[in-house]
Amino acid sequence: MAIVTINTVGKHEDQSVTICGWLTHKRSSGRIRFLVLRDGTGIIQATMIKGETDQQAIDLYPELTQESSLAVTGTVRRDQRAPGGYEILVAGIEVFQIAETYPIAPKEHGVGFLMDHRHLWLRSPRQRAILRIRHTVIDSARKFFDDQGFTLLDAPILTPSSCEGTTTLFETDYFGNRKAFLSQSGQLYMEAGAMAFGKVYCCGPTFRAEKSKTRRHLTEFWMIEPEIAFADLGTIMGLAEGLILAIVEAVLKTRQPELQILKRDVTKLEQIQPPFHVLRYDEALQILRDAGESIVWGQDFGGGHETMISNHFDKPVLIHRYPAETRAFYMKNDPDRPEVALCMDVLAPEGYGEIIGGGQREDVPDILEQKIQQAELPAEDFAWYVDLRRYGSVPHAGFGLGIERTVAWICGLEHVREAIPFPRLLDRLHP
RNA sequence: UCCCCAGUAGCUCAGUUGGCAGAGCAGGUGGCUGUUAACCACCGGGUCCGCGGUUCGAGUCCGUGCUGGGGAGCCA
Incomplete structure (x- = not known):
């Protein structure tokens, strides 16, 4: 007897199959009983009818609780009344375990309760849809880079000092007399990689110990960060557009059922076509001023501004050439206009905010050293980084794409916490 | 760190002017011959977040602490 997955059950019409899965819920009416099974690939209804189903299985029905694990054997039948078009006419049931009373009932729950039960919440259709789309986002992004000759180069998580210097870091004292920090970006290491491989990217977790408590923030989040040698700001702006197009295309192509579960308006995604809008910071500033915002040149945009x-x-929207003051020390200033940096952000539509930040890196050793000093960063920690400019310095650029914000945008989520399997937020570490 | 909102059954919530603690779901029992979060009847289930105060009387009013949610700043 072949064990088949629910998504392939249509190929076995009128055949006897075994499905292994969990009971999501059950119903009965007189002599007919229904089990709804989930196996990770889909959902199917199994039907028990007196006279056609093994009496032992029918007698088992009252014992079967939500999330009990079962192997159900029976005949695949096409039936209009069944969700999904097919159902299993049960012959027999083998029980792996009768589950205890399941905390997540088929009804609405509060966010706090669901977050406390994240390990079980993952089983619900909505969460599975989101996390499958996350898989496709990461997978398609990696394919995009792989196909263009990028090398995946994993960045370290434990780092001797800040990449950006400003944001709060997670500290560990494991390394004796010197502190180590959890990475907030793999970028500096990608720059070293670009000088070795030409085009590299990393994809991994990053950590920000900021006391941010908003729908766009996680304490631990994932970034995919490409870095290219012999490249300038224009190169990576084109790359960023191509990446987003590739991701959206892949999700639209392979995740329609998931988008449907999420009730996502796919027309919003279908209109993501090249070319993207490209604005200078000054032009974006003008949009805000026209909308009545009193914002002065030199100020960075807040979340509300980005939405506007x-x-x-x-x-x-790609916004480039922000005031240099608002950017990190490693950004190269525009030689034609030194008060702005050769940097860019990509803002997702529908108010999802910044999903990409990047730019062209400072490639002159003396200027970089000055910038490190101005940022009041310890020179010795960045000596290796300056070395990259001493031994064959080249123009180079890169960016980082926030995975969870991208997933939240594509899925149309209210909050990024659903875009990662086990979110870490301010004051939330469990489960 | 600051601002706003909430905390009542396992879960989601209602609770009037301060006057006996409630519903739906989940759980249990029974019924129903094709259900779609099935339905119907019945049953069990409470530190009303903690502490202090006002009052004859507090789930309700006041103070305070804790927890959760939303937002600001900062960022992806």
């Missing part, structure tokens, strides 16, 4: 800008457009 992105609401002007129906696809992602």
Whole structure:
């Protein structure tokens, strides 16, 4: 007897199969009983009818609780009344375990309760849809880079000092007399990689010990960060557009059922077509001023500002050449206009905010050293980084794409916490 | 760190002017010959977040602490 998965059950019409899965819920009416099974690939209804189903299985029905693990054997039948079009006419049931009373009832629950039960919440259709889309986002992004000759280069998680210097870091004292920190970006290491491989990217977790408590923030989140040698700001702006297009295309192509579960308006995703809108910081500033915001040149945009800008457009917006003051020390200033940096952000549509940040890196050793000093960073920690400019320095650029914000945007989520299997937030570490 | 909101049954919530603690779901029992979060009847289930105060009387009003949620700043 072949064990088949629910998504392939249609190929076995009128054949006897075994399905291994969990009972999501059950119903009965007189002499007919229904089990709804989930196996990770789909959901199917199993039907027990007196006279056609083994009496032993029918007698088992009252014992079967939500989330009990079962192997159900029976005949695959096409039936209009069954969700999914097919059902199993049960011959027999083998029980792996009768589950205890399951905390997550088929009804609405509060966020706090669901977060406390995240390990079980993952079983619900909505969460599975989101996390499958996350898989596709990461997978398609990696394919995009792989196909263009990038090398995956994993960045370290434990680092001797800050990549950016400003944000709060997670500290560990494991390394004796010197502190170590959890990485907040793999970028500096990708720059070293770009000088070795030409084009590299990393994809991994990053950590920010900021006391941020908003729907866009996680304490631990994932980034995919490409870095390219012999490249300038324009190169990576094109790369960013191509990456987002590739991700959206892959999700639309392979995740329609999941988007449907999420009730996502796919027309919003279908209109993500090239070319994206490209604005200078000054132009974005003008949009805000026209909307009545009193914002002065030199100020960075807040979350509300980003939403206002992105609401002007129906696809992602690239904003470039922000005031250098608002950017990290490693950004190269525009030689034609030194008060702005050769940097760019990509704002997702529908108010999802910044999903990409990047730019061209400072490639002159003396200027970089000055910037490190101005940022009041310990020179010795960055000596290796300056070395990259001493031994064959080249123009190079890269960016980081936030996985969870991208997933939240594509899925149309209210909060990034659902875009990662086990979210770590301010004051939330469990489960 | 700051601002706003909430905390009542396992879960989601209602609880009037301060006057006997409630419903739906989940759980249990029974019924129903095709259900779609099935339905119907019945049953069990409470530190009303903690502490202090006002009052004849507090789930309700006041103070305070804790927990959770939303937002700001900062960021992806």
